Amino acid sequence: MAHSKDYKDSQLYRIRHSTSHVMAEAVVEKFPAAKVAIGPAIDDGFYYDFDLPRALTPEDLVEIEARMHQLIKSKEAFKYEEISAADAKKLFKDQPYKLELIEGLEQGGVDEDGNPSEEKAPISIYKSGGFTDLCRGPHVKNTSEINPQAVKLLNIAGAYWRGDEKRPMLQRIYGTAWETKEQLDEYLWKLEEAKRRDHRKIGKELDLFSTNEEVGSGLVLWHPNGAMIRHQIERYWDDQHMANGYDFVYTPHIGKASLWETSGHLGFYAENMYAPISIEEQDYYLKPMNCPFHLHIYKSSLRSYRDLPLRFAEKGTVYRYERSGVMHGLMRVRGFTQDDAHHFCREDQMPDEIDFVLDFSMKMLKAFGFKEINAYLSTKPEKSVGDPAMWKAAEHALEDTLKRMGVPYEVDAGGGAFYGPKIDLKVNDALGREWQLSTIQFDFNEPERFNLTYIGEDGQEHRPYMVHRALLGSMERFFGVLIEHYAGAFPAWLAPKQAIVIPIADRHNDYAYQVAKQLKENGLRVSVNASSDRMNAKIRNAQNEKVPYMLVIGDREMEAAQVALRRRNGESLPAMSVADFLVLAKKEIEEKI
RNA sequence: GCCCACAUAGCUCAGUCGGUAGAGCGCGUUCUUGGUAAGAACGAGGUCAUGGGUUCGAAUCCCAUUGUGGGCUCCA
Numbered sequence: 277m278a279h280s281k282d283y284k285d286s287q288l289y290r291i292r293h294s295t296s297h298v299m300a301e302a303v304v305e306k307f308p309a310a311k312v313a314i315g316p317a318i319d320d321g322f323y324y325d326f327d328l329p330r331a332l333t334p335e336d337l338v339e340i341e342a343r344m345h346q347l348i349k350s351k352e353a354f355k356y357e358e359i360s361a362a363d364a365k366k367l368f369k370d371q372p373y374k375l376e377l378i379e380g381l382e383q384g385g386v387d388e389d390g391n392p393s394e395e396k397a398p399i400s401i402y403k404s405g406g407f408t409d410l411c412r413g414p415h416v417k418n419t420s421e422i423n424p425q426a427v428k429l430l431n432i433a434g435a436y437w438r439g440d441e442k443r444p445m446l447q448r449i450y451g452t453a454w455e456t457k458e459q460l461d462e463y464l465w466k467l468e469e470a471k472r473r474d475h476r477k478i479g480k481e482l483d484l485f486s487t488n489e490e491v492g493s494g495l496v497l498w499h500p501n502g503a504m505i506r507h508q509i510e511r512y513w514d515d516q517h518m519a520n521g522y523d524f525v526y527t528p529h530i531g532k533a534s535l536w537e538t539s540g541h542l543g544f545y546a547e548n549m550y551a552p553i554s555i556e557e558q559d560y561y562l563k564p565m566n567c568p569f570h571l572h573i574y575k576s577s578l579r580s581y582r583d584l585p586l587r588f589a590e591k592g593t594v595y596r597y598e599r600s601g602v603m604h605g606l607m608r609v610r611g612f613t614q615d616d617a618h619h620f621c622r623e624d625q626m627p628d629e630i631d632f633v634l635d636f637s638m639k640m641l642k643a644f645g646f647k648e649i650n651a652y653l654s655t656k657p658e659k660s661v662g663d664p665a666m667w668k669a670a671e672h673a674l675e676d677t678l679k680r681m682g683v684p685y686e687v688d689a690g691g692g693a694f695y696g697p698k699i700d701l702k703v704n705d706a707l708g709r710e711w712q713l714s715t716i717q718f719d720f721n722e723p724e725r726f727n728l729t730y731i732g733e734d735g736q737e738h739r740p741y742m743v744h745r746a747l748l749g750s751m752e753r754f755f756g757v758l759i760e761h762y763a764g765a766f767p768a769w770l771a772p773k774q775a776i777v778i779p780i781a782d783r784h785n786d787y788a789y790q791v792a793k794q795l796k797e798n799g800l801r802v803s804v805n806a807s808s809d810r811m812n813a814k815i816r817n818a819q820n821e822k823v824p825y826m827l828v829i830g831d832r833e834m835e836a837a838q839v840a841l842r843r844r845n846g847e848s849l850p851a852m853s854v855a856d857f858l859v860l861a862k863k864e865i866e867e868k869i
Numbered sequence: 870g871c872c873c874a875c876a877u878a879g880c881u882c883a884g885u886c887g888g889u890a891g892a893g894c895g896c897g898u899u900c901u902u903g904g905u906a907a908g909a910a911c912g913a914g915g916u917c918a919u920g921g922g923u924u925c926g927a928a929u930c931c932c933a934u935u936g937u938g939g940g941c942u943c944c945a
Contacts, residue, residue, distance in 0.1 A: 331873060433940030434872030441942060445872045448940070476938095480880075489918075489936045548944090594945090599870050600936095602943065614945065715945075750945045781902040808901075809908090816906035830904055842905055 288455060291422055292317035294354060294404070294415045295344070295453040296324045298422070299429070301407035302343040303328075303449070306336070312409070313373040313437060313446050320463060321452030325435055327373070328447055337429045337449065345424040352405035354415040358398045364410065367401070373437065374410050425457040428464070469707060475759035476605040482764050482772075482821065485606065485755075494603040494610030496752055504772040504801070505758075506751055510591060512643065512769075513615060513748070520636055522589040522617060527569030529593065533559040538725055539568040544694075548596045566592035567719070567744055570618040571726045574740075579730040584740060585621035585629050591751065592616045606756030613751040619743040620728070623669065626741050630677045630716070637701055637714045637747045638683070643868055644748075644758060645767065646703035650710070651683045654691035654698050661695055662720025670718040670741070671697045695721035705761040713749045713757065718742070765844060768824040769865045775802040776823045777839075778814045780830035782806075787834045791827065791854055798858050815842065825861060 283289055296315035299322075304310050307328050315324030359367070361382045368374035381399050402411045404419065416422060429451040437443040454460045471477070479485050484502035487495060498506060517524070533552060536542045541549065545564060552559035563569070570588045579586070593613045602608055621629045641649055653674055656667045674697055678685045685699075692698055696718030702710045719742045722728075729737040748754035758766070768774050775795060779788040788804045795802045805814045811828065818826045827839040838851040841860075852860075 334874095431939060432873070435941045436871075439942065441871060445941080447872075450940085487936090493936065596944085599943075601870065601872095601941085603937090608944070612945065712945080746945065748945090753945055778905090780904060783902080810901090810903050811905070812903080813907050814905095819906055826905080828905065832904085840905085846905085848905060 287416075287421075288453075289317050290414050290416045291455065292322040292453045293413070294419065295348075295422055295427055295451065296322035297354075297402065297404050297407060297409055297411070297415070298344050298347050298352075298419060299340065299449060299451060300324045300326075300409065301347055301405055302340045304407060305343065306340065311371055311373055314377075315409075321430070321450060323435075323448050323450045325437070325446040325448045327437075327444060332432045332447055332449070334432075337432065340449070341427070341429045341451075344427065344429075347405055348419045348422045348424045348427070350405065350419070352419045354413075354417060354419075355403040356400060356413060356415075357403070358400045361399055364399045364401070367408065368410060377410055422453065423455060423457065426454040426460040428452055428460060466707060470709070470760075473707065473760045473763045474605075475607075475756040478759050478764040479605070484759065492610070493600065494598055494608070496606060496609055496611070501772040502755065505766060505770050506755060508770050509644075509748070509751070509754070509758075513591070513640070516636075516640060517589050517617075520632075521585075522587040525570060525573055525588045525590050527566055527573075527590060527592060528563075529595075530560040530562055531568060533561060535568050535572075536561050539565075539571075539722055540725055541565065541568070548598075550595060550597055562595045563592075564594050564596045566590055566594065566614065566616045567618060567722055568726075570616075571722055571728060571742075574618075574620055574728055575726060579620075579740075581622055581730055581732045581738070584730060585619055585625050587617055587619050589615075589617040606752045606759075609752050612753070614746045615748045615751065615754075617745050617747075619745065620730075620740040621743075622730070622732075622738070623741060626669065627673045627676065629741075629743065630673045631680070633716055633743065633745055634677050634681060634683070634699065637716065637745070638681070640747050641701065641703055641713060645761060645868075646705070648704040649683065650702050650704070651678055651685035652688055652691075652700045652702065653678060653685050654688045654693075654700070656697060657690045657692055657694060659694055660692070660720075661724070666718075666720055666741070667697060670720075674699050674716075674718075693717065695719050703757075705757065706763070707760075709760075711753075711757045713754060714745070714747045715749070716743060716745045719744050765822045766824075767864075767869055768861065769868045771822070771824050772801065773803060773821065773823050774800050774865070775825035775827060775861065776814075776818045776821075777802065777804045777827045777829060778811060778818065779804065779806060780811045780828065784829045784831075784834055788829050791829065791839060794854050795858065795861075798862070800858075800861060819844065824864075825857075827857065 293316065296317065300312055300315055303326055304312065309329050311327035313325035313327065315322065361378055364378045365375060368378065378399065381397065397412060400412055402409055402413060402415055429449060431450050433448045433450065434445050435448040437446055452460065452463060454463060479502070482501055483499050485499055486497050487493065488497060491497065530553060533542065541564060549564050550562045552561050573588060574586065591613050593611065595611045598608060598610050603610070619629055619633065638649060655671050660667070678699065698715060698717035700712055701714035702712045704710055723739055723742045728740055728742065730740050732738045777788040777792050779785050785806045788806065792802050792804045805817070815826060822844060824844050826842040828842060829839060833840055833851055836851065838853055839857055840851045841849040841857060
């Protein structure tokens, strides 16, 4: 992840980078045979990669951390020195990874982390205590600037040397460092909170979804509660699309090999596709994307410039091969449903079309409670297909729209796909974490490959612009993000169970069922807890289920034909009539709060 | 796919030195009818992920497979 310049210049960055050196010192002290790789500061801390004679254990981490505290307290100075490549090679003669880095520095074009760098930097080393590292810095002057109370080692992980799976697997130790203990505690609290909100944990607790060993890894089973939430999401999605000029389409899950040859997927996407299914000596492939089908719908009749723009939308389920180690709950799966759409338009319509799709995306995301949305604009890479003039026009349209709408954005120059520029939208969740959801991508490849045309005003054939977009991304990932954002306490419009009626004693059951019936007739998702539990237990269960509205019914309510509302947040309202509760609930559901 | 770790009741977990299993929650039955986060008793529930090996004997040791977790790489 790219760090801002501010961060790289900050004291915090120096503290973290220096702490990683202290950690390396402690590790090398413990394992004199250790080969050290690289150890940079990262977003919330630092890491260092080592090649060690044995696998590290959590106990090693405790020991290393304790030694680090001692080293920090011994007030080691960080001493900077520039040396020649020859001296550096001599100094690091037993450190193959460092030697490789020195080679790179000598040739220029890479920095000491092995990343591309424009200037040819001098070779420099930092000495601190008994540890000398090839390093550009910057560092703190002395470990006295590091607060040992604000340093913590977090976990051990495997990592390839230079991220290349063909190179040796190293052991990486992640740690974090802050200026004060309070900051560390806050960070650790955030990690704990992230664990509490983990969609896999909440998914089990609220019975939302599961995966199953026999079904297969990365294949999601949506349980009734999760499916109800998805259904509500989709209902809203359908309504919005219908009201905004989209046409719904449905397409099959497999298509013939020739389709994927035409689209180019067998050329550039084959490693993500499943092996073909052979039917009557024809190969069929499970679809990894919906676009080729939508393109054929476009092509199914002659299109006039008057027909455009066309917007084909489909919640299309796709299957992509993911390597076995990368699956993660709902966030990374092998089968998922994209909320997909393809826009086809004329060049003169393109700016408006982009305006529309960005505005529409933002409105959708905001409806789901995401207030902060950041955009990332990716432009033409070196290798690309399509007319450079079309690229320029598309990039301008994207950027102009972002500016006009005042959406904060970053430009990733050359970061686009080979077939077109794109805007990705990322939201910040309740914990401030960023998630990519929407993607809006031009495609100059497939319209060519499928020879899409429309008849223009001039009677000639023209190539339409095509935009591929997914707003929520995939239903699976979006649901995962939503679970973590709300920590399972879904707003009433999404909650699988919106209200629960809690009779205090058996004699209130009949009235409770009457109330529930009335609510159901008004469209609420409601149930009655008529078990022999005490009221306290019923409330506790409803709280744990995160039901937004609890309607307690006892003698008083029954007599007055009322309900006593307790909200999920613990707030108790004075008893009200069922009609009044309906007004209140319907308003909140309508407003999606 | 790779490195490391893990897999015991529906869930969360305990199980010592290798001697064929336990708790809490949940579930069922009964009693209890209680006013805003757990009333009580009793009961049912496990081929210890799967397959193989070592051993007189395996939840426990070894190997493989599947799945899960933390990462790397990749990504909606």
